[in-house]
Amino acid sequence: MRVEILCTGDEILTGKTINTxxxxxxxxxxxxxxxxxxxxxxxxxxxxxxxxxARAGERADAVIVNGGLGPTVDDLSQEAAAEACGVKLVLxxxxxxxxxxxxxxxxxxxxxxxxxxxxxxxxxxxxDNPIGTACGFAVTIGKARFFFTPGVPRxxxxxxxxQVIPRLLKLGGxxxxxxxxxFHSFGIGESRADEMLAGIPGLAIDGEIKLGFxxxxxxxxxxxxxxxxxxxxxxxxxxxxxxxxxxxxxNFVVAEDESSLEQVVVEKLKAGGHTLAIGETFTSGAIAxxxxxxxxAEAVFRxxxxxxxxxxxxxxxxxxxxxxxxxxxxxxxxGDRPDFGATITVQxxxxxxxxxxxxxxxxxxxxxxxxxxxxxxxxxxxxxxGLPVDERIDFERR
Amino acid sequence: MRVEILCTGDEILTGKTINTxxxxxxxxxxxxxxxxxxxxxxxxxxxxxxxxxARAGERADAVIVNGGLGPTVDDLSQEAAAEACGVKLVLxxxxxxxxxxxxxxxxxxxxxxxxxxxxxxxxxxxxDNPIGTACGFAVTIGKARFFFTPGVPRxxxxxxxxQVIPRLLKLGGxxxxxxxxxFHSFGIGESRADEMLAGIPGLAIDGEIKLGFxxxxxxxxxxxxxxxxxxxxxxxxxxxxxxxxxxxxxNFVVAEDESSLEQVVVEKLKAGGHTLAIGETFTSGAIAxxxxxxxxAEAVFRxxxxxxxxxxxxxxxxxxxxxxxxxxxxxxxxGDRPDFGATITVQxxxxxxxxxxxxxxxxxxxxxxxxxxxxxxxxxxxxxxGLPVDERIDFERR
Numbered sequence: 012m013r014v015e016i017l018c019t020g021d022e023i024l025t026g027k028t029i030n031t032x033x034x035x036x037x038x039x040x041x042x043x044x045x046x047x048x049x050x051x052x053x054x055x056x057x058x059x060x061x062x063x064x065a066r067a068g069e070r071a072d073a074v075i076v077n078g079g080l081g082p083t084v085d086d087l088s089q090e091a092a093a094e095a096c097g098v099k100l101v102l103x104x105x106x107x108x109x110x111x112x113x114x115x116x117x118x119x120x121x122x123x124x125x126x127x128x129x130x131x132x133x134x135x136x137x138x139d140n141p142i143g144t145a146c147g148f149a150v151t152i153g154k155a156r157f158f159f160t161p162g163v164p165r166x167x168x169x170x171x172x173x174q175v176i177p178r179l180l181k182l183g184g185x186x187x188x189x190x191x192x193x194f195h196s197f198g199i200g201e202s203r204a205d206e207m208l209a210g211i212p213g214l215a216i217d218g219e220i221k222l223g224f225x226x227x228x229x230x231x232x233x234x235x236x237x238x239x240x241x242x243x244x245x246x247x248x249x250x251x252x253x254x255x256x257x258x259x260x261x262n263f264v265v266a267e268d269e270s271s272l273e274q275v276v277v278e279k280l281k282a283g284g285h286t287l288a289i290g291e292t293f294t295s296g297a298i299a300x301x302x303x304x305x306x307x308a309e310a311v312f313r314x315x316x317x318x319x320x321x322x323x324x325x326x327x328x329x330x331x332x333x334x335x336x337x338x339x340x341x342x343x344x345x346g347d348r349p350d351f352g353a354t355i356t357v358q359x360x361x362x363x364x365x366x367x368x369x370x371x372x373x374x375x376x377x378x379x380x381x382x383x384x385x386x387x388x389x390x391x392x393x394x395x396x397g398l399p400v401d402e403r404i405d406f407e408r409r
Numbered sequence: 410m411r412v413e414i415l416c417t418g419d420e421i422l423t424g425k426t427i428n429t430x431x432x433x434x435x436x437x438x439x440x441x442x443x444x445x446x447x448x449x450x451x452x453x454x455x456x457x458x459x460x461x462x463a464r465a466g467e468r469a470d471a472v473i474v475n476g477g478l479g480p481t482v483d484d485l486s487q488e489a490a491a492e493a494c495g496v497k498l499v500l501x502x503x504x505x506x507x508x509x510x511x512x513x514x515x516x517x518x519x520x521x522x523x524x525x526x527x528x529x530x531x532x533x534x535x536x537d538n539p540i541g542t543a544c545g546f547a548v549t550i551g552k553a554r555f556f557f558t559p560g561v562p563r564x565x566x567x568x569x570x571x572q573v574i575p576r577l578l579k580l581g582g583x584x585x586x587x588x589x590x591x592f593h594s595f596g597i598g599e600s601r602a603d604e605m606l607a608g609i610p611g612l613a614i615d616g617e618i619k620l621g622f623x624x625x626x627x628x629x630x631x632x633x634x635x636x637x638x639x640x641x642x643x644x645x646x647x648x649x650x651x652x653x654x655x656x657x658x659x660n661f662v663v664a665e666d667e668s669s670l671e672q673v674v675v676e677k678l679k680a681g682g683h684t685l686a687i688g689e690t691f692t693s694g695a696i697a698x699x700x701x702x703x704x705x706a707e708a709v710f711r712x713x714x715x716x717x718x719x720x721x722x723x724x725x726x727x728x729x730x731x732x733x734x735x736x737x738x739x740x741x742x743x744g745d746r747p748d749f750g751a752t753i754t755v756q757x758x759x760x761x762x763x764x765x766x767x768x769x770x771x772x773x774x775x776x777x778x779x780x781x782x783x784x785x786x787x788x789x790x791x792x793x794x795g796l797p798v799d800e801r802i803d804f805e806r807r
Contacts, residue, residue, distance in 0.1 A: 024445055026435025027623060030428055033450075037424025047422055048457065052431070052448030059446065066464065225425060289715075295701035296694020299715050303693035304778060306744070315715030317687075317697050346704070380702060 012183035014040055015049040015071035015155070017063055019078040019088060020162060024054040032077050032167055042236040043176055043189045044221065055079065060091035068095075068153020073179055075171075078162035080145035082124040088159055093132035095152045100130040103137065106146050113144070138174045140166055147174060156182060185238070190245050192235040192253055196263040197272065197389050198404030201226050204233055207259045214252050228378070229385035229406070230272075233260065262398045265389060272388050273302045279395040280311045280334065285361075287391075288314045288330035290321030290337035293353065297384045298338060323358035324365055335360045338387035340379075352408065353379045357390045359400070366390075368400045373408045382406055410581035412438055413447040413469035413553070415461055417476040417486060418560060422452040430475050430565055438473075440634040441574055441587040442619065453477065458489035466493075466551020471577055473569075476560035478543035480522045486557055491530035493550045498528040501535065504544050511542070536572045538564055545572065554580060583636070588643050590633040590651055594661040595670065595787050596802030599624050602631055605657050612650050626776070627783035627804070628670075631658065660796045663787060670786050671700045677793040678709045678732065683759075685789075686712045686728035688719030688735035691751070695782045696736060721756035722763055733758045736785035738777075750806065751777045755788045757798070764788075766798045771806045780804055 016036050022028040030052065037047045049070060053059040060079075067074045079088030093100045106129040114121040131137065131148050138147030138158065145161035147170050158175045160167045180186070196204065201224045213219040214235065221236040235252060239245035257264060265272040280287055289299045289312075299315035302308055313332040327335035341354040352373035359366050368390050372382045390400045414434050420426040428450065435445045447468060451457040458477075465472045477486030491498045504527040512519040529535065529546050536545030536556065543559035545568050556573045558565045578584070594602065599622045611617040612633065619634040633650065637643035655662060663670040678685055687697045687710075697713035700706055711730040725733035737754040750771035757764050766788050770780040788798045 018448075024435065024448060025439050026432035026437075026445070027621075029432045034424035034427045037422065039424075041423050047424070048452070050416075050422060050448075050450030052450075054446070062468070070460070291694070291713075293702060294698070295710075296689070296697035296713055296715065299694035300692070300698055303715060304691060304774065312693075313716075315689075315694055315713070317694065317701060317713030317715075318711075376702065 012045055012179065012185075013048045013070070013072045014045050014179065015051065015067045015074045016047060017051045017053070017067055017074055017076045019053055019055065019060060019063075019076065021054045021085070023078070024052055032162065032164060035164070035168060036075055036077065036171060039171060039176065040179070042191050042221070042223070042234065043180065044185065044236070044238060045176075045179055045183065055085040055087055057087055057091055057094075060087055061095055064091065064095045064152050064157070068155045068157075071155045073182060074152075074155050074157045075175060076157055076159045077167060078160075080128065080147070080159060080161050082122070082127050082144070086127070089127075089130055089132065089148075092135070092148075092150055092152075092157065092159060096132050096134075096150050098133040101133045102126075103129045103131050103146070105137070106131075110144050138170065140170055142166055142169060149178070187238050187240045188242055188245060189236065189238045190249065192237070192249060193268050194233040194256060194260060194264050195266045195270075195272065196231050196233065196260055197229055197265050197385050198263045198402070198406070199231060199260070200405045201231060203405055204231055204260065208233070208256060211252060211255050211259075213248075214256070220249065220252055229382050230265070262393065262402055263404075265392060272385070272392060274305060276388060276392050276395065277302060277305050277308050277311055279392070281307060283395070285311065285334050285395075286313045286332040287311055288316070288326050288332040288335045290316045290318070290323065290326045290335065291387075292317070292319060292321060292338065293340040293342060294338055294380055294384050294387065297380065298336070298387050301384065301388065323360035327360040333362060334391075336387055336391050338383055340383055342376075342379075347376045349375055351375050351379065353383065355379075355383045355386060357387050357400070359391055359394045361394075366394060366400055370404070371408050372406055374406075410443055410577065410583075411446045411468070411470045412443050412577065413449065413465045413472045414445060415449045415451070415465055415472055415474045417451055417453065417458065417461075417474065419452045419483070421476070422450055430560065430562060433562070433566060434473055434475065434569060437569060437574065438577070440589050440619070440621070440632065441578065442583065442634070442636060443574075443577055443581065453483040453485055455485055455489055455492075458485055459493055462489065462493045462550050462555070466553045466555075469553045471580060472550075472553050472555045473573060474555055474557045475565060476558075478526065478545070478557060478559045480520070480525050480542070484525070487525075487528055487530065487546075490533070490546075490548055490550075490555065490557060494530050494532075494548050496531040499531045500524075501527045501529050501544070503535070504529075507544075508542050536568065538568055540564055540567060547576070585636050585638045586640055586643060587634065587636045588647065590635070590647060591666050592631040592654060592658060592662050593664045593668075593670065594629050594631065594658055595627055595663050595783050596661045596800070596804070597629060597658070598803045599629060601803055602629055602658065606631070606654060609650060609653050609657075611646075612654070618647065618650055627780050628663070660791065660800055661802075663790060670783070670790060672703060674786060674790050674793065675700060675703050675706050675709055677790070679705060681793070683709065683732050684711045684730040685709055686714070686724050686730040686733045688714045688716070688721065688724045688733065689785075690715070690717060690719060690736065691738040691740060692736055692778055692782050692785065695778065696734070696785050699782065699786065721758035725758040731760060732789075734785055734789050736781055738781055740774075740777075745774045747773055749773050749777065751781065753777075753781045753784060755785050755798070757789055757792045759792075764792060764798055768802070769806050770804055772804075 136149040143166040223234040225232040314330040323335040323337035337358040339356040534547040541564040621632040623630040712728040721733040721735035735756040739752040
């Protein structure tokens, strides 16, 4: 199955909007085992759209078109699709009714120009959009099946997962269900994680369970993409592999799936009936601002202090919190540069006493600051979970 | 001049890396008056590259190819370009020497595989890269001139501005020099800014001085792109328009060009010999973390406190700072939702007394938090500059 992604719209073509829809679609397709072979971007221009449809219909088996389904005159996807198919646009009574009802539920009258969104190429396959007024549709142009999706990211994402990917898998003769399992880690780079996971049966970049990494400093995301005949089969296939990945990445895993390091810390503090004060120097509030605004954090977060001379013991006493985290940084002298570094001291005080961890990070002011923020939160996570806080991380320089 | 942007590389094609190079190139070309008509993305694959070159050579006058100039075997741009031109690759002695010297200056020996980066299609025009080992080059394929640029963003950006854009302008018969003037504002939306700037002679989306906006909440960037025969002519042409834009956007302009709101605040505090303490509630350190890490802020920033009950007057006294900024937030009850709002109280205390400003923002937890962070910093800027702190902003709900 050769898939092309065709993004439309002047905002994308001119670079005014960064094309995150493209990367999302491409990543999701890769995760379910579909190969993206080409990407095309054109503006809101009829001739360009027709040319792009013709080219894509020659080289791909399936094409995902994104954007151009809105109610305004510059949204041309339905018209261009009808022209490319040599058919006329016809009104979908079903979609008109759905849109009208949706407006009515919110006590509003549907604007007249929304009617345009119910005009589909004659004979097109209707694709549902449960959360917006731009329905999707599919037609065949050349040798490829074209799937038209809305440009609004949350509508596109849901339609892609629920409607388009199942159709693509069917089209490609790929049966069953898919799942994506994610591990978030701190302290190991992509190549080291790859080594740590080597040799797990069935787990590889081209294995039965597809292994992938995405590094966004300071964290690394390890992804397992799996396909099975049924959910039960997926469970059975994934469970031992997940357990083995969890075991091998060990203490470096800070969270899984939709959770995050800061969320894990808040939950653990809450479960223990603890409260927290945070003291920061050069991170300047970056640690507190990741943790304190989380839902549920109000029960836990007591106080934050940003100053040159924070200390966890004193902070704990003064704030009345059961736990205090202090992250001190001794910056290298001189201006910013690629080998600019800092020596970071993390202190955690609790009713049992105090632990301390010193690390040196190098890589420029912003890099060091981001690393120190993550290191502070991760030391607290480790301490709360009874794990060693002084395990060496890949980013350290000695 | 019809320009196509052709991005290469598996990381981009598969969505692993978000294609910010594309949007940067497209935006810069638009700013100097060049029209991007097509975008193509292909992987590190010889057949795809050749097909993409052929197509682009049919529909465009100029093509910017990005990526594939590295030293490893999956970097295929030079080879594919030579094949498309029907010529062989030849060694650039000049570039070999430049690379060797560059390594030698850092006390290192050039790895053997870097030699690949000095192999250019015979007859290609050499394009300099002063900050990397991937030189650029230009060849003609079909009816278009192709400019090959490196994938490393900072190398691409510099080569684009210094080498490629001047060549494109010459190719398109567009003479002279270009300049981009930027205004950063807070408190006005794109459509209101557009209204405020209506009717300035020569300033329009399609005018002699091209007007553009880029909204990235909470700020709006207003851009003036101008072209002139000489720098002096540009100065003369832009000066009155810049002054008029500055006058009309007035107090809403928080910074210009490379500067930022927080930098303006730090500079103003420093110039006055002031020091600052910051008190935050739900912004949880986000305000301090924008200001305190700036170069020069260490002379100004005295202390930050994150707690439920901050007050500027008390904070000023306790910290010993000359100025204190406190941002308090009363959040709506209930979970996150699109109409989740907060009432924000900004207090500024200084030796002259205290000013206070109350605003209500609505738009979800993160949105409100981002808005309150900007509002707090902007009130401080306004206060330091003697401007009214209570001017109504577009984001407010009453």
